[in-house]
Amino acid sequence: MSDWEARQSGGSSQDGEVTVSDVQELMRRKEEIEAQIQANYDVLESGLQVDDEIVEFGSVNTQNFHSLHNISTVVQHSEGKSLNVIVIRRGEKHQLRLVPTRWAGKGLLGCNIIPLQR
Numbered sequence: 001m002s003d004w005e006a007r008q009s010g011g012s013s014q015d016g017e018v019t020v021s022d023v024q025e026l027m028r029r030k031e032e033i034e035a036q037i038q039a040n041y042d043v044l045e046s047g048l049q050v051d052d053e054i055v056e057f058g059s060v061n062t063q064n065f066h067s068l069h070n071i072s073t074v075v076q077h078s079e080g081k082s083l084n085v086i087v088i089r090r091g092e093k094h095q096l097r098l099v100p101t102r103w104a105g106k107g108l109l110g111c112n113i114i115p116l117q118r
Contacts, residue, residue, distance in 0.1 A: 032105075047096040052087035053116060071113055075100045 055062050058074040065071075074083065078100050085096040100109055 047094065048085065048087070048098060049089060052089050052094075054085060054087050054113065055093075056084065056086035058083045058085070068113065068115060075107070075109060 057071050058078060060070045060074055083098045085098045087094050087096060
C-alpha cells in the first residue's frame with residue numbers, strides 16, 4: 001500500500017506509524033468536540049431540553065412568529081445578553097433564561113431550533 005493510499009483509507013503507511021498530520025487532525029477533532037460539549041452544557045444550564053416547545057423567545061411569541069428568521073434576529077441582537085424563554089414541557093409552562101454566546105461551532109445557541117409542524 002502506498003503512503004497516499006494509506007492516508008486515504010485513514011491508516012498510515014506502516015502499521016503503528018503516526019504522522020504529524022495524524023496528530024494535528026486528532027487535535028482539531030478534540031477541539032471541535034470540546035466546543036460542542038461546552039455549547040451543549042451551556043444550553044443545558046439554561047434549562048432548555050430536547051422536545052421543549054418554545055412559546056416565547058425574547059420578543060418573539062406565538063402571536064408574532066412568522067419564521068425562524070424572527071428567532072435568528074433576536075439571537076443576533078442579544079449576544080451576551082440574557083433572554084427570557086418560555087417553553088411548554090410535558091404540558092407545563094417553564095420560564096428559562098438563555099444567553100446567546102459565541103463558541104467554536106455555528107450560531108450562538110449551541111442547539112438547533114426547528115419549527116413545530118402542526
